[in-house]
Amino acid sequence: MAVDAADLEYQARTRSGCIPPELVSRLLERGHATVVEQQAGRGEWFCALAWARLLGERGRQAEALEALAPYRATGWWTAVVAVAELLEGWGRVEEAIEITRVRMKAGHPMALEFYTRLLARHGRAEEAFTLLRPYVGECSLTVALVDVAAAAGREEEAVALLVPRTEHRCSGFPWCCGGLDRDMAIRLIATIRERQGRTDEAIALLCTGGTTPRSHREQLAALLAREGRLGELRAAAEDDESGHAVQQLAWLLEERGDVEGAITAYRQADGTAAHGANSAFELARLLARNGRGKEAIDVMRVQADGRNGDDWVVHVLSELCLEQGRPEDGLAHLEALAAACGGEVEWDLYWIRLPLIAARDGVDEAIAQARSHPEGATSYAAPHIAELLAGAGRTEEAVAVLEQHAHENSHDLAGYLIDLGRVEDALAVLQRRPPATGA
Template identity: 80%
Template sequence: MDVADLDYRARTRSGCIPPELVLRLLEHGHVDVVELQAGRGEWFCALAWARLLGEQGRQADALEVLAPYLATGWWTAVEAAAELLEGWGRVDEAIEITRVRMEAGHPMALESYTRLLARHGRAEEAFMLLRPHIGEPSLAVTLVDVAAAVGRDEEAAALLAARTGHECSDFPWCCRGLDRDTAIGLLATIRERQGRIDEAIALLRPDGTTLLNRRQLAALLALHGRLDELRAAAASDDSGYAVRRLALLLEERGDVEGAIAAYRQADLPGAHDAHAAVELAQLLARHGRGSEAIEVMRRQADARNGDDWILHILADLYLGQGRPEEGLAHLDALAAARGGEEYWDLYGIRLPLIAARDGVDGAIAQARSHPEGATWYAALHIAELLAGAGRIEEAVAVLEQHASRNGHDLAGYLIDIGRVQDALTILQRRTARPPEPSDGPRHDAPRSETPCPV
């Protein structure tokens, strides 16, 4: 096996059987297919088969399945094997295979190795390994997590405090990503863990202009029930984080009206933020106020005519309320305001509403009458309508006309109707792989970076 090829196919889900379709094979009882493909270089099949064998108590067989992948040194396989070994109680073996990759210089192995150590009584050793790497964001997070297990919170805090005065000149290169705001956030995490909540809040507030700190501050205030302070933060936070946290906290406490008001107050960012409007609509729908939810999204759709994600949510709300006719009328009015022309990315939004009103065949007829109705992307929507009506064979026939563009969807439906070999043929079709970066396969080549001089 070639590590670069394995990595490329696993990352891009191309030329392989992706995990969701491995699951589909298993759900349809094709365990033999998964077993066979596991030995033919299909990583996601190998992982699923190894897990099944482990659950059956056949751990040696499971490791034998993974052995060819592990032999390449591919980090993804090493990490998966370590997770299985740890789950089986074979901790020393999990630590050992991770240590080998760490000592080989793999950029992601140190974090996994030290977390393994910390989980199994060797947190002191983990802390000392991580200490020189305080300037690397993921490892700094790991160090903060590990510090609690060995009573080294103050030492970790001192390491972070030394970085809070650094102003990045060329982020992320000058500091490898652990900028001042990240350091402050981690320091606040330590203070919160120590029960020094006021100090944690004070750390986050002076630099509240950063999104990172505003998000953490809002979460901190909500977690500790600091409702008045959260309200004050919501009133001045144009990022929307505090508004959302306030609304969630009030909803959890049973104050649905208060949660709604948090979004609706005219002086809050949620009144003008499309994402907050969506959350408000979802809140209303959760509490049986579908008509109000629709009205919220109608206003957003009118203000942002042509934003497909807004129209998707609006259409789904109309569908969920059993009001497809009204939904289509509103979409028609919006289309008219755009000059009457509607490209497929917007037209396709109306198909479930048409199907609810006129039936699946009526929706398909209208889809095919659209100027883009014969395209590969229209075929996806048509097939979805057919499949939703249980007409899988017809969905397959539609997608087979564009098999080169709709391979994964087509393969899923082929598995559903038992045409497994046809599905595999489509999925395992290889395409030319782009050249690797000069420093080797992504995620598997050690990196050389200059640490920040602080």
């Protein structure tokens, strides 16, 4: 078996021309472990990784490492990490450290962070801190330094390294500072102070200048919630347009059993965050999980009315209607939306109604309406129609729909083929390579 690091990276990044991880899991769930083993030996990275993990769980560590050996031999960093994580999980820490040390010494750009975090997890945090210290200013490595500083007993040294960065004024973020700008430095120091139990100092840092910069609000809200500082969290929520403080306040109140208080937090009459779509979504989920489904639907209907054509809002509304057994409510809104658009709705919005129609009128009616849409025969409509069919136990028909657009829907098609036991057909679909072009 010949594998190439560049090809592996391309497949892992694009999920193209290979068996993706979700379908590897599907093969294993359907009892096709032998297929996964075979494909692991034929250059299928996700099969190799799943097979190695399975072998490890069965105590067959040498075979697991052998399955990954050709991939690791390419020098591909993802494979090196996978082997190191397996070794660490098996308690073979020194071996994990050694293989990552070799890549770090070879200058791999991602190896130092992984290596130092691995050292810190296994009693060598001071060594990790020393290795990271010269790289303060490189964002991810500085974050790693802060993370290992406590175990190394060098938190004050980390703060001293970060303080000069708090004076930096960006002239062209992120190029002028590598992403470690003034705000990032302040947030990292605040993290250290909170970890030390110096909560007031952490809060003061995140409120630098008497106001809370947008980039600090999420961290501040989470800190106040962790510390149970309800009064300060309420004050932060009053003028927080980002919604982070409102969300943390509501979560804290719900956790304490004050569901009404959490609902009120989202419904603040004068709080701009309470009127945003994200906060409305959180409020709707809160209401739904506390048995107030009709109110949840009403909340999202108001958002949908105010954001005509915003597909994610309409999608959430429709899902809520399905969950609450009220498909007619979702359809009524979608029909009103269609009427406002002159009766013409593009597929991006139209498909959302299909599960609602299926719930109210049956799958056949939903499919008939889908096919009557001007875009109902397109490649991007096919997965929605196939999902309806498969959900009704009509997987063969789902496959027939997708086979008409196999190239564009290869993963969906292969998944249904696996469900039908047609594994060879599924592999042929997934591993189809584009034709070579002549010079």
